[in-house]
Amino acid sequence: MTPHDSLLDRLIPLVADLARDLPAATRYRRLLDTLRQLIPCDAAALLQLEGGELVPLAIHGLKPDTMGRRFALAQQPRLQALLGQDGPMAFPPGCELPDPYDGLVDSEASDLSVHDCMGCPLRLDDTVWGLLTVDALEAGHFGPDQLYRLARLAEIAAATVAATRRMDQLQQLARRERLRADSFRQALPQPRHHLIGHSPAFEQLLAEIDLVAGTSLPVLISGETGTGKELVAHRIHQLSPRADKPMISVNCAALPEHLLESELFGHVRGAFSGAVSDRKGKFELADGGTLFLDEIGELALAAQASLLRALQDGQLQRLGSDREHQVDVRLIAATNRDLAEEVRQGRFRADLYHRLGVYPLSVPALRNRQPDGLILAGGFIEENRRRMGLRGLRLEAAAEAAIRRYDWPGNVRELEHVISRATLKAIGRSHSLPAGSDGILRLTAADLDLDGAATVLEPAVLEPTADPREHALIASAPPINLRVAVDDYQRQLLAQAVARYPGNLAAAARQLGLDRANLLRLARRLELPLPSSRRS
Template sequence: MPHPLLRSLLPLVADLSRELPDHERYRRLLHSLRQLLPCDAVALLKLEDDVLVPLAVEGLSPDTLGRRFRVVEHPRLEALLASEQPVRFAADCELPDPYDGLLDGHGQLEVHDCLGCRLSIQGTPWGLLTLDALDPATFGSVDLETLQAFASLAAATVMASERITQLVRGVEEQRQLVEVYKRVAGGQVPRELIGQSPAHKRLEQEVQLVARSPLTVLVTGETGVGKELVAEAIHLHSVRAHKPLISLNCAALPETLVESELFGHVKGAFSGALNGRSGKFELADGGTLFLDEVGELPLPVQSKLLRVLQSGQLQRLGSDQEHHVDVRIIAATNRDLAEEVRQGRFRADLYHRLSVYPLRVPPLRERGRDVLLLAGYFLEENRVRMGLRSLRLHKDAQNRLLAWRWPGNVRELEHLISRAVLKALSAHAERPRVLTIEAAMLGLEGDEQAVDLVQGQDEVTLPEPGAGLKASLDAFQRRLIEQALQRHHGKWAEVARELGVDRANLSRLARRLGIR
């Protein structure tokens, strides 16, 4: 009969020659590890600069995948990275465990036995494998050399995965890109795009595709979906990543200042212009200019913006001298610009210049369990900000998050988590070792929201009794569609998306019901 180590390694060896999605390859890796060393939870974490990012977990709360563990804040993880050999922590070890309270299905129970090892690729630390158990004697008889042998093949697995998918850049390249961005953006590293849903994966694929091109991108989506993060991701994966990304919120400036912000001005150009200054276009020369809320630009400024996009030439306000700039434009809006063009509020020629590659960011309600990953990310942020040892979501709270429709999208979730943490803290006279967010602390009425198709608008009126089944159904459907059309200003594509039906089927139904 094969040795247990051999039994666990054989499937991994076979997988090395197979083309598998990253998440499936990592899932198989952790499954084999738990067969070799039975325990309550395992995790694979990748080291990115000074942060450990969970790539796959088993036995831990789903929101763990959204958390980011800064190495300096987690001494156990720091010790594992510093050791060339596997490390088992004593049951009475005083170092805080990053997974306390995160074991799936075990509430606030703390980890009692912890084992882990570093994964290295070509002599460079790549990440960690961690194993955790509630029984303090679980790893007492474990042969650490067995774990080391498994870790060697695990390192080969992740290296093969990176080379096959080509989704990650080299460690040195990543470091250089981040350093450049820090210098340009004043030390602020952009947030990553977090998610595993099909809708999010499609978005990431489109970002990768268009980032490598010189095309102008129009990012559309509801308020709070993260359009600015998408713009940052496009820039950081483009050939212009070593140059600045300059942002301008077109809705945040009075009309009299928009032109100056975009194109700059000379001294004395207008009252209060005591000195000349460069505009956003000049600051972004060689890089990328992100125009957020571009639909808010006044028509006179739109014509001047179009001229710069066509020729690359601009004039500072109050000057006759022309400046040439080489700038890639990424624009974003939560408006339907095609409808704005029809209404005469936006120039058609500018719209076509901006929408060379339209990119829709899906709302949070279309992303399924991504809400738990994002919640984990925001929980970890709040844990650090509040100086807490461990912060977790109760199972009921997770279910409530999954049931909510998120009219405010990711931004609403971020603010909600921050409020919930404060409420949870206020319920304790002293800070507990593991702070749990209960469902009631979220302030969500999940049952009402789950059945609310109109998101705070008027309810659909039910037909009168005695009208007959077919007539009642027709009346109900007609009213439902008409109300959706009102909410979306006659945009059938948006109505079809809200109601969850094919647009062609919706058109046929509307014709039958006499809706024009």
């Protein structure tokens, strides 16, 4: 059997895959498996070109956080050089251009730098789509035969990518991101981050998003603080038939009750003091598109009634006007509260809950998304590397282990802040890199300081007492409902402040660090009667 026969035998299964309906991740993994058989190597990657960045779609032999990175071409001259070639290219072992994978090779040995590197651009319809890269730790590992094999494999890789793209277009027409129009971009800036992950819980979430995105059903997104509920809402809109229309976001927690109707439904000139011109509300701005109501559980009951009336028939009136407007809006709401429990407690309207929750989506907490923590960390590390102007920023093995172990009560948002803080600590610790250093800054477990974070977030523990009567008292005490206890305490503070400033609610609000409107809103929620007050 000749070498060419062996090459053909290896490529035939990939050609057969082109006719099969396979997930993109499976196609790309099988592609890299074949590459490793044809070209023994220490690391390989398939990267897609998006704007001025290369995004990893599949990797072999590189650390897991590589999947979360986005390699900016302006800062990666090797990748830029490969994209400019007509075919495969190998760099000489002594090439002085920095290698993007230095320090990222997944090996027990630390600080491994790549010594031999080659790659080939992938083209679809005469347009550069991305790169296939192959790396070895041994200088001079690749020769002409490996370059030939890479060229043939790159042709199959391009066909694999084309087949994957055609399958996606047939299955998800809503994925056509070219439908995003200027009106959407102007109405709401695109999110700085994207949904990233490969855990089973996260893949299930993406599958449900794909399922519901193409419909006009209202979606209720629930999840802990910091899990990325707003990113889920953005993805639903981007994959929907309304992607070329605006998505308008409203933070219900920051919406004073007395401004609710004006903000949501708009007003006409003269409707109230300060209304000097007609103004569209959020519903009208979102007409034809999506209205995202964040923190919907924070709306007061009176505000919920106003919202329900608009949702029931799509008819709304601007404040101060008798004219009705018909709007076509897809509604997405998000909350970190258990709305079913809020309904049972009488704090949320059952009819509004059922109208919002036609399709509920639960965003998993980061602690339930292993191994996504490292992938997300890679994205945040790359973001900080660019922002700080660093040549390289990597995680030490102990830091990776710390990320895996930590429970992440603050979820993805906490991870983002921890990485940003650790980067600053690492910069302060290094000041100037020692002579002969590779210029790569490494984040240690001490920089992450997750043990300290866990200590801060631990609940207080009662000190032991020598008095057995206190033990008996604690043991016999009835269980405490935290929300009821907090409401009782707030009710007590409000009553004390109002009693201290009789007839002057503004002064009572100032004492509590509130404005008068929020004091009234809180009192209504707590069902605390207030005396009439003079104007302040």
